[in-house]
Amino acid sequence: MTSEIGSTVLGYPRIGPRRELKRALEAYWAGDSGEDQLRETARSLRVQSWRELHGAGLGSVPSNTFSYYDQVLDTAVTFGAVPKRYRELGLGPLDTYFAMARGVESTPPLEMTKWFDTNYHYLVPEIGPDTEFELADRTPVERFLEARELGMTTRPVLVGPLTFLLLSKSAEGAPSSFAPLHRLDDLIEVYAELLAELHRAGAEWVQLDEPAFAADREPAELEKLRGAYHRLGELTARPRLFVPTYFGDPGEALGVLAASPVEAVGVDLVAGSTTMEVLSGLTGLRDKTLVAGLVEGRNIWRTDLDGALSKAATLLGLAGEVSIGTSCSLLHVPYDVEAEEDIDPQVKSWLAFARQKVEEVVLLDRALHEGREAVRDQLDRARAPIEDRRNAARPHDRAVRDRTSKLRPEDAERGEYGKRRADQQRALGLPPLPTTTIGSFPQTTDVRKARAQLRDGRIDEATYNTRMVDEIRRVITMQEELGLDVLVHGEPERNDMVQYFSEYMNGFVSTLNGWVQSYGSRCVRPPILFGDVSRPEPITVEWTKKAQSMTDKPVKGMLTGPVTILAWSFVRDDQPLGETANQVALAIRDEVTDLESAGIGVVQVDEPALRELLPLRSELHGQYLEWAVRSFRLATSGVTDATQIHTHLCYSEFGEVINAIVDLDADVTSLEAARSRMEVLDDLNEVGFARGVGPGVYDIHSPRVPDSAEIEKLLSAALEAVPAERLWVNPDCGLKTRGYEEVRTALENMRVATERVRGSSRS
Numbered sequence: 013m014t015s016e017i018g019s020t021v022l023g024y025p026r027i028g029p030r031r032e033l034k035r036a037l038e039a040y041w042a043g044d045s046g047e048d049q050l051r052e053t054a055r056s057l058r059v060q061s062w063r064e065l066h067g068a069g070l071g072s073v074p075s076n077t078f079s080y081y082d083q084v085l086d087t088a089v090t091f092g093a094v095p096k097r098y099r100e101l102g103l104g105p106l107d108t109y110f111a112m113a114r115g116v117e118s119t120p121p122l123e124m125t126k127w128f129d130t131n132y133h134y135l136v137p138e139i140g141p142d143t144e145f146e147l148a149d150r151t152p153v154e155r156f157l158e159a160r161e162l163g164m165t166t167r168p169v170l171v172g173p174l175t176f177l178l179l180s181k182s183a184e185g186a187p188s189s190f191a192p193l194h195r196l197d198d199l200i201e202v203y204a205e206l207l208a209e210l211h212r213a214g215a216e217w218v219q220l221d222e223p224a225f226a227a228d229r230e231p232a233e234l235e236k237l238r239g240a241y242h243r244l245g246e247l248t249a250r251p252r253l254f255v256p257t258y259f260g261d262p263g264e265a266l267g268v269l270a271a272s273p274v275e276a277v278g279v280d281l282v283a284g285s286t287t288m289e290v291l292s293g294l295t296g297l298r299d300k301t302l303v304a305g306l307v308e309g310r311n312i313w314r315t316d317l318d319g320a321l322s323k324a325a326t327l328l329g330l331a332g333e334v335s336i337g338t339s340c341s342l343l344h345v346p347y348d349v350e351a352e353e354d355i356d357p358q359v360k361s362w363l364a365f366a367r368q369k370v371e372e373v374v375l376l377d378r379a380l381h382e383g384r385e386a387v388r389d390q391l392d393r394a395r396a397p398i399e400d401r402r403n404a405a406r407p408h409d410r411a412v413r414d415r416t417s418k419l420r421p422e423d424a425e426r427g428e429y430g431k432r433r434a435d436q437q438r439a440l441g442l443p444p445l446p447t448t449t450i451g452s453f454p455q456t457t458d459v460r461k462a463r464a465q466l467r468d469g470r471i472d473e474a475t476y477n478t479r480m481v482d483e484i485r486r487v488i489t490m491q492e493e494l495g496l497d498v499l500v501h502g503e504p505e506r507n508d509m510v511q512y513f514s515e516y517m518n519g520f521v522s523t524l525n526g527w528v529q530s531y532g533s534r535c536v537r538p539p540i541l542f543g544d545v546s547r548p549e550p551i552t553v554e555w556t557k558k559a560q561s562m563t564d565k566p567v568k569g570m571l572t573g574p575v576t577i578l579a580w581s582f583v584r585d586d587q588p589l590g591e592t593a594n595q596v597a598l599a600i601r602d603e604v605t606d607l608e609s610a611g612i613g614v615v616q617v618d619e620p621a622l623r624e625l626l627p628l629r630s631e632l633h634g635q636y637l638e639w640a641v642r643s644f645r646l647a648t649s650g651v652t653d654a655t656q657i658h659t660h661l662c663y664s665e666f667g668e669v670i671n672a673i674v675d676l677d678a679d680v681t682s683l684e685a686a687r688s689r690m691e692v693l694d695d696l697n698e699v700g701f702a703r704g705v706g707p708g709v710y711d712i713h714s715p716r717v718p719d720s721a722e723i724e725k726l727l728s729a730a731l732e733a734v735p736a737e738r739l740w741v742n743p744d745c746g747l748k749t750r751g752y753e754e755v756r757t758a759l760e761n762m763r764v765a766t767e768r769v770r771g772s773s774r775s
């Protein structure tokens with residue numbers, strides 16, 4: 013048994029190179045295939061990944077990184093944290109698991125939220141004082157044995173106990189003084205039991221992820237970290253422990269881990285800007301392995317191997333062993349850049365997806381341990397694209413630079429709100445409590461098929477456009493029948509709210525197969541922002557005009573904001589994000605003013621990712637919010653006072669961004685609220701928010717259709733906090749993942765409820 017861990021990756025994609033898992037899951041959920049088929053697909057994906065990683069020459073191959081839905085949910089199930097309402101459904105283990113993930117008719121799913129500052133969503137475990145932790149499921153052991161039978165000794169990966177509890181919420185009914193972390197001691201004993209089983213099964217190393225320590229943490233939490241790993245460390249028969257933090261600087265947690273009995277510590281040397289310095293001051297690593305996360309796990313640029321190697325070399329004296337790793341799991345990047353046939357060859361040569369990153373890790377580790385000479389040819393070959401990218405003219409556009417350099421503060425200012433309000437009311441003549449939706453209507457199979465057919469050349473553009481216009485007509489007609497006040501065109505022509513725009517802007521390339529899991533079976537293909545961004549010609553104007561020509565009601569133009577475009581793309585790392593944000597903002601600004609010129613009086617600029625990009629460390633918040641807010645304002649300040657600017661944020665816990673929402677200065681802001689019972693409005697009042705607001709009255713994440721009485725109650729509650737002339741009525745988010753039947757009924761109920769409330773607030 014070797015003592016070092018060797019080169020490694022912290023995790024790997026699992027949806028399948030051709031989204032095999034997505035298809036298998038959706039077929040199973042639809043009742044079109046059985047459990048055996050789903051399990052077989054899953055198994056073959058695992059085997060394929062292990063073989064690939066093993067074959068590439070990694071020192072240590074991770075296992076248990078596969079999940080049917082989400083690794084946090086897996087952890088909850090492993091340790092018995094299944095809330096009673098799901099147990100009582102009387103379903104088998106797999107269906108109980110899916111009930112927690114997706115809900116069933118009688119029982120909504122667990123809450124879902126963003127995994128740190130990524131676009132991946134995890135399910136939020138519910139932990140109470142009486143949650144009975146037990147080793148309820150042995151999947152990590154089974155997967156270890158599965159790989160073992162194929163001749164591979166893998167390293168099981170688990171969400172660490174601290175991160176698991178810190179990401180959990182208190183179960184309903186728990187006293188307000190309770191926090192899930194209070195249950196750490198109980199939970200640790202079950203982790204200990206699992207470690208013992210893994211040891212008996214032959215596991216040499218186990219990875220316990222603790223990314224929660226890249227965010228601000230209390231001294232008491234650091235103390236718990238110390239206690240937990242001390243306890244796990246003192247177990248006699250256990251595998252070696254490898255504890256990585258990632259997504260930023262671990263700060264003081266690094267010292268705690270260095271002083272603990274764990275055998276290996278992992279750090280993110282890409283996102284963590286001060287970690288190198290902290291490491292050089294630590295002595296506790298002398299008898300440990302340091303896994304240096306030098307290959308970025310969440311962006312797609314090739315690694316500058318020379319730079320990484322010199323960093324790694326300075327670490328050599330600090331730890332007993334140094335191994336090369338990825339900065340975080342590769343879950344956040346696509347499988348293989350070689351599967352991309354349409355990306356411009358020069359840009360493509362700059363890219364590394366999961367598979368290429370594994371090669372980089374292996375090569376770096378060899379260069380570090382066998383010497384540069386041993387791998388000279390490979391290093392030379394790897395250097396070429398790095399230098400090419402550094403010197404390339406491609407990313408630079410003089411006109412874009414000129415424009416951003418001439419920006420003045422007043423370019424991000426609109427007229428005084430009172431005047432805007434009066435002008436807009438005159439132009440639009442809306443009733444009190446205007447009704448609207450967030451933009452997308454159901455993306456039907458027909459719409460997606462038409463897009464696939466256009467791509468394969470089976471239909472021409474004219475045919476495609478006709479089909480989209482037909483879909484727009486259906487959406488407009490439906491909204492007129494429902495009597496909504498501000499209509500939308502429904503976004504059928506968009507594959508995704510970010511990818512779509514990127515395909516019409518300079519500075520981006522998009523992928524054919526670059527799928528990344530967002531939640532469950534849902535994936536996105538983040539576009540690659542490689543150069544200066546501009547918008548050569550209008551993108552949405554023709555579609556919006558078409559929709560407006562079908563109705564006398566105002567049609568709301570629908571755009572994605574600069575922060576969200578950055579957050580959901582792979583962005584260039586050769587200039588500050590704020591600079592890139594200005595460029596994207598100006599491109600969107602051009603679109604906003606073109607919509608206005610085309611007679612569109614209401615334009616929504618979505619910023620659902622404003623919160624997601626908020627740095628994990630509070631000391632960095634101010635700087636981020638400054639450029640984020642400025643870029644939104646830049647995008648939306650080119651219009652006259654009479655044009656109404658909406659924005660949409662689909663979350664309800666604003667926390668640190670609440671003042672930023674005021675600063676966005678949008679005329680109307682829609683946000684999620686159905687599940688939080690309108691409490692968000694009080695939060696907004698507290699910071700002096702005094703613009704139009706549309707707290708969602710209907711949760712679109714669930715197939716459940718709310719009745720009108722329920723919506724009426726929510727509206728009445730909203731009216732306690734916001735006067736009728738500022739209150740808008742809308743769902744929580746876009747309707748693209750729902751079906752037409754449920755959408756029609758839900759919106760009908762929303763309209764009925766609104767009329768009742770309008771009637772009673774007049775009398």
Ligand SMILES: Nc1nc2c(c(=O)[nH]1)N[C@@H](CNc1ccc(C(=O)N[C@@H](CCC(=O)N[C@@H](CCC(=O)N[C@@H](CCC(=O)O)C(=O)O)C(=O)O)C(=O)O)cc1)CN2
Pocket residue numbers: 131455457460461463464506507508509510511530531533534535536537580749
């Ligand atoms: N980028 C992004 N991030 C986001 C959101 C978002 O809307 N966009 N919303 C929040 C929630 N996240 C979400 C992420 C994905 C999806 C989603 O629905 N994704 C679709 C894919 C959307 C897409 O790109 N569709 C393409 C390609 C569709 C496709 O699979 N086509 C088939 C063929 C057509 C068919 O038979 O259906 C194929 O290529 O094989 C299109 O419409 O053109 C999916 O996984 O199913 C929803 C929400 C937060 N993060």
Ligand code: MET
Pocket residue numbers: 450451452509570618620660662745746747748
């Ligand atoms: C994730 S926010 C979605 C906003 C977009 N306009 C939609 O309705 O789908």
Ligand SMILES: [Zn+2]
Pocket residue numbers: 450620660661662744745746
């Ligand atoms: Zn939304």
